Amino acid sequence: MPTVSDRGKIMPDSPIRKLGPLAEKAKAKGIKVYHLNIGQPDLPTPPEALAAIKNIDRTILEYTPSEGILSFRKKLVKYYQKFDIDVSVEDIIITSGGSEAVTFAFMSCLDPGDEIIVPEPAYANYEAFAIVAGAEIKSIAAKIEEGFSLPPVEEFEKLITPKTKGIMICNPNNPTGYLYTREEMNKIRDLVKKYDLYLFSDEVYREFCYTGAPYISAFHLEGIEQNVVLVDSVSKRYSECGLRIGALITKNEAVKKNVMKFCQARLSPPLIGQIAAEASLDADPDYMLNNYNEYVNRRKFLIDGLNRIDGVYSPIPMGAFYTVARLPVDNSDKFCAWLLSDFEYEGQTVMMAPASGFYTAANQGIDEVRIAYVLNKKDLAVCLKILEEALKVYPGSKVRQKAFSKENN
Amino acid sequence: MPTVSDRGKIMPDSPIRKLGPLAEKAKAKGIKVYHLNIGQPDLPTPPEALAAIKNIDRTILEYTPSEGILSFRKKLVKYYQKFDIDVSVEDIIITSGGSEAVTFAFMSCLDPGDEIIVPEPAYANYEAFAIVAGAEIKSIAAKIEEGFSLPPVEEFEKLITPKTKGIMICNPNNPTGYLYTREEMNKIRDLVKKYDLYLFSDEVYREFCYTGAPYISAFHLEGIEQNVVLVDSVSKRYSECGLRIGALITKNEAVKKNVMKFCQARLSPPLIGQIAAEASLDADPDYMLNNYNEYVNRRKFLIDGLNRIDGVYSPIPMGAFYTVARLPVDNSDKFCAWLLSDFEYEGQTVMMAPASGFYTAANQGIDEVRIAYVLNKKDLAVCLKILEEALKVYPGSKVRQKAFSKENN
Incomplete structure (x- = not known):
């Protein structure tokens, strides 16, 4: 065998x-x-999504464009504007869930032996996707006594080597529920800028911030627009995990070009999921x-x-x-x-x-x-x-x- | 940057x-x-698939099991029996399209530097998925003058090195439309057995054989049951490419175990696609x-x-x-x-x-x-x-x- x-x-x-x-x-x-x-x-799941599925009037369930359905991507542009995230339709690539977005981000930016720094505890599958890309996660423990706030910048700097290519965060955080403050996000920005790193930012829980503290997106950070690869998904915010619809968002043309090759190889994200996800954007307030x-x-x-x-x-x-x-x-x-x-x-x-x-x-x-x-x-x-x-x-x-x-x- | x-x-x-x-x-x-x-x-697309989508009576579109919905996998067992392919429900893992099945097959079986032999012309994305796994394709040209039949066994043997881990075929073939004969499939079997290789067999076009010549599945070949990783998809046979539903089928427990890790990392194949694909199996003859x-x-x-x-x-x-x-x-x-x-x-x-x-x-x-x-x-x-x-x-x-x-x- x-x-x-x-x-x-x-x-x-x-x-x-x-x-x-x-x-x-x-x-x-x-x-x-x-x-x-x-x-x-x-x-x-929003009734709008269920209705969109029931009302599908196609006779052939065809491939969609590899980067996703245009009308859906256009609507996402407006959705992000509500959070002061200013991206164009060309910056948004639809993926099969947030999982595929993380995978394609790592595949496109990291080579075997490259390292990324991840504050932990962290979403377990980041490690799996890093292994897929042959990359290595260097972890920094956030402490429960400190409410899992961002570990000190010095801890990050200790781990930075010529192999370090990026930092991965999840904000608001799975599994801790922590929401990074403006000050913490600025520290991350400074690190990213100083060492010219990627900032992979998983922000799928942005709708769920409970304390009145602002949600600071990686795209709100000035001066690192080319370094940010944002991961998104409709799974959690519309309770439609089964659709498998996510997105990878970046303004970096070289990254986009690489990501699109992986997208084209797998042909298309799910058609019905995109239709339902697009309808979900019209969910009743x-x-x-x-x-x-x-x-x-x-x-x-x-x-x-x-x-x-x-x-x-x-x-x-x-x-x-x-x-x-x-x-x-x-x-x-x-x-x-x-x-x-x-x-x-x-x-x-x-x-x-x-x-x-x-x-x-x-x-x-x-x-x-x-x-x-x-x-x-x-x-x-x-x-x-x-x-x-x-x-x-x-x-x-x-x-x-x-x-x-x-x-x- | x-x-x-x-x-x-x-x-x-x-x-x-x-x-x-x-x-x-x-x-x-x-x-x-x-x-x-x-x-x-x-x-x-079969009306049965469209009706199944319209009749979805769920209020939450949840994740499915990472290996796919059990009732769908059970029905696939019966579907394959019609082609004398004898597999159990445990052997069938549902994927996001045939694309993901090939990717997970390569990721699970091949390490960077490993080689697979592919008769060409071949489906272009095999190369892409090999690159994802860090593996290398060694190609043998099939000749148009010979109707793209299997190149001589000696050509395969010339390419076999200690790094060779498998042979990848597509049968019936995309892009050539060629259908391997029993004799050719036996030659492949003997090679696989002699060198203990994987046989990755993409058989998504099995419904479309036009000459009366038999469709020989990799699973019809005796003595290499543990070496076969079959790739399937509902996309082509039911004209539902947009569903993104495929399958990876193997009797090899070690391969299954690896594949399941990749499946769990990406959580779930598309829910609606599986429901529609399952209904497609009841398409009117x-x-x-x-x-x-x-x-x-x-x-x-x-x-x-x-x-x-x-x-x-x-x-x-x-x-x-x-x-x-x-x-x-x-x-x-x-x-x-x-x-x-x-x-x-x-x-x-x-x-x-x-x-x-x-x-x-x-x-x-x-x-x-x-x-x-x-x-x-x-x-x-x-x-x-x-x-x-x-x-x-x-x-x-x-x-x-x-x-x-x-x-x-």
Whole structure:
């Protein structure tokens, strides 16, 4: 049998999906599993998108242009203007999800051996896409005690070598919910300018900023317009992850030229997805506001609830719909597996994403989990109760050990 | 400005799409351009697929499993049984088009520096996907005089080195329309077995075999079951290229494991596309037969017509909906560009794909073009007339030169 690729071997298993088989087993035993582990919102897709799909009057479902449907790209120009992002239709290339946008960004800008710096915890698949491009992620740990704010510039500079080609950020952040301040974004800008780096900026959660603090796009930063490669997706903001529609946006002609070659090789992004995504841009403002308010409420409810549980700490996320919380456990990988395989509370349990998967560095985030608030408040209340009860009995729980040692004193 | 990747720089421009701007200019001048250059069928998508899209009753368009929707994969098992391809649901992984299937196959099996052998002319994007994986294509020219049949085994063996990891075939073939015989497939099998290679087999045109000769799948070959990675797509057979639904099929567990990592990184193939593709499997047999008969008629009409034009030669393609024809011209790249920029016949011209783009080797196919018979017979008749008239006046035409020299004698 021929050997498989080393590239495939070093590709990480999905931190979110590797617990899947345990969840399936729990469900097979009749246990209800609450999914706090995935970024799949439970909120409805805009009716405008569903109507556009139902009203398709084509008889042939043809390829679209490799760069995406023109009318959709034109409408995106106006969408970005609402956020003071000034891009032209030529700057916008439609991709099969944000995933493909990151992949094509890395493929177009990075060669094997090149390095990018990523503050962690970070979206796990950046590492996967870097491996696809043969590039290496150099990570800097953001600290939970500091609410996962930007690590000091000096930490970045320590990692910069002639191989460093870029910095990758996610803002608002998945998994932490952190929103970079103007000051932090300016620091990133100065680094990018000083070392002439790419700034890969994943801004798919821009609609979800909760604190009144401004959303600063990479395109708001002056003097690095040619360095920015922005990644976007309609998946999260319109709850239509299944469409697989994203975008790569850059003003850099050389990057565009490379990206277009990868786009042409894969022929076309999905036709129906583009039609539905274009219609989503006309979503009723009330739809957006309702979703927004729903997340605001869930966020407050979840974070308050988490911080009330003995030994649990969650910073207050400012955006997106995730938080990374610290739990009083020996090892969150073990704990999350145990929740699925050895625990139930009134026939129910929760599935969370161990944070270790969001760090490329070893031994980071071992007592942290990512929790997505993609369930309604009633369900979140149940989840909080399950978590509280689980921590009382989990063998590796520090709370349990404390209680146990008190009892024996 | 940071530099872009070398990988991107060596990526070939799409041979089909690079003439696009010239076609746009011709259209802007009011010239009607007949597109014989693309593999986009003009035949309707099955009504079952369109109905499935219209009848979607979901309120949230969610991610699907990374490997694709289970009911779709189960139905594909039965579909393949009709072709005596015996695979299980676990062997089938749904991809975003055949393009992603080839990409993931190469990424999962090949490391930078690895080599694969490809008989040429070949689908141009294999080269692009090989570059993505850092692998190298070693090509063997199939000859138009031999109808593009399999080159001799000795030619393959000359290219085999310790770096050789596989052979890639397309059967029935894009761009030539050639269908490998049982004897040829057995030769490939013996090579694969002798050198323990992967056999990457792109079989997306299996529904379109016209001569009564059998379609031999790579999975029909005994003793190399673990070596086969089959690439499939619903795009061509159901005229639904825009759905972006393909499949990678293998019985090799190690390959599957690697492929699944790439699948999980990109989260999900398109949801709506899968729903429509699944419905397409129930397409009325009359629909399939009508399309088939249409291609049979067009094929005869086109090939007869081509071979009647002075100096033109086309082998008789046995499958798919393309032919590679030899034209009496100095250079088909120049000729195809000239057709768009300097020629018109009664306000009309044709766009064809120069065959040079289907060879990785230099100076191959310089008087060949790929013609897709994705237009109806009436339009094909016009195209043949345009081509005939063009060859009379094209400055680099050998027919024109012959006529000219006769006149002057």
